[in-house]
Amino acid sequence: MARVINFSRQYPKHHSLFGESTFFVEKLFESFYGSSVSDFLKKEDWAFQAQIAPLNPTKDAKSIGKFIESISRNEKEIHPKLHTIREGNNWKVGDYFSPRVWSEKPYRSGQIILAPDQKIVKTWKFEYAYNGYFLNEERLNESELAEIAKNDGLTLQNLKSWFNKPFVGEIICWDENVEY
Numbered sequence: 060m061a062r063v064i065n066f067s068r069q070y071p072k073h074h075s076l077f078g079e080s081t082f083f084v085e086k087l088f089e090s091f092y093g094s095s096v097s098d099f100l101k102k103e104d105w106a107f108q109a110q111i112a113p114l115n116p117t118k119d120a121k122s123i124g125k126f127i128e129s130i131s132r133n134e135k136e137i138h139p140k141l142h143t144i145r146e147g148n149n150w151k152v153g154d155y156f157s158p159r160v161w162s163e164k165p166y167r168s169g170q171i172i173l174a175p176d177q178k179i180v181k182t183w184k185f186e187y188a189y190n191g192y193f194l195n196e197e198r199l200n201e202s203e204l205a206e207i208a209k210n211d212g213l214t215l216q217n218l219k220s221w222f223n224k225p226f227v228g229e230i231i232c233w234d235e236n237v238e239y
Contacts (some may be wrong), residue, residue, distance in 0.1 A: 061155035061176040064143060064231070068160055075220045083140055084130055084160055084173065086212040089235065090139035091158070091174035098227050114172040118162075126171050140212030142232035144185055144222070148224055150231045154179045181232040183239055187222045194230075203239070208235055 070076040070097040092110070112123050150156075155178050159170040183205075186193040192204050199207070201215070207230070208218035230239075 061185050064156045064160055065159050065161065065170065076217065082137060083212055085137050086140035087158060090141055091177065104234055111171065114175065118169065121167065122162060122200055138209055138212065140236050141210045141234040142230050144211055144228055144230050146226065146228040148229055150179055150182055150229060152179055152182060152239045177233040179231055179233060182236060183230040185228050185230045187226040
């Protein structure tokens with residue numbers, strides 16, 4: 060059985076953009092389906108609902124509809140989120156995860172499954188210490204860190220604001236084309 064990974068829909072309290080949308084739902088949809096949410100929503104909300112509803116059989120149409128209404132219809136280009144950064148060293152290549160978001164308030168609402176279980180194809184050790192950012196214990200330069208930020212669905216500045224205290228974790232990747 061796949062373990063759950065919840066993705067944040069808003070930036071956390073310690074982030075400079077606290078409370079603003081991460082657009083992770085839209086970025087994950089692009090990653091998992093190869094199509095933007097806005098393309099589905101142009102066709103009508105039912106097209107997106109047809110994609111999401113079967114994954115969430117315990118949710119009624121009203122709660123799925125409310126979730127769909129909360130999704131951005133912004134036409135700006137959204138780069139897919141191809142991996143996530145998590146604390147610890149808990150994931151291995153070949154593991155599966157269930158990608159989810161909270162339907163409304165975190166920990167106070169149900170979860171929405173965004174896609175079928177995803178297979179982890181790559182992992183890397185990721186650390187932040189006051190002397191820099193490290194991937195597999197090698198110090199990253201700004202352009203390397205910017206690439207990680209982009210593939211994580213963030214700008215370089217947003218990644219730095221998210222990981223601004225000592226951190227030891229891993230990058231969990233579900234896209235074969237990502238190379239570091």
